[in-house]
Amino acid sequence: MPNIxxxxxxxxxxxxxxxxxxxxxxxxxxxxxxxxxxxxxxxLLIQAxxxxxxxxxxxxxxxxxxxxxxxxxxxxxLAQKExxxxxxxxxxxxxxxxxxxxxxxxxxxxxxxxxxxxxxGEMMVKFAKGSRKKK
Numbered sequence: 001m002p003n004i005x006x007x008x009x010x011x012x013x014x015x016x017x018x019x020x021x022x023x024x025x026x027x028x029x030x031x032x033x034x035x036x037x038x039x040x041x042x043x044l045l046i047q048a049x050x051x052x053x054x055x056x057x058x059x060x061x062x063x064x065x066x067x068x069x070x071x072x073x074x075x076x077x078l079a080q081k082e083x084x085x086x087x088x089x090x091x092x093x094x095x096x097x098x099x100x101x102x103x104x105x106x107x108x109x110x111x112x113x114x115x116x117x118x119x120x121g122e123m124m125v126k127f128a129k130g131s132r133k134k135k
Contacts, residue, residue, distance in 0.1 A: 026035060 030038075
């Protein structure tokens, strides 16, 4: 069975009266030497809590942007490293191609020289034998 006297609407309507009565009772039964510092401390705690909640909401936003900045910096560094590695690889490939071209050139020049060397060898053999006439 629902309680018809203690509802949310009744509590909202009675809250000003409850606030006035509790304030009167507080100052009537609690001395000012204790009550005023207690109220001041309570109000400072409430303000500190509100500031903390507000800073957390902005910290999350700042943290997200800060993290994005850090990640973008790291990505930029990784991209630079990859670019350097790619450039080194290209240089190595170019050097390899040049070396292979030089070897092919030497090989083609070497074949021509080898042909000449073979001819020189035949000439040396003829020269060593000499032309001997039979007497």
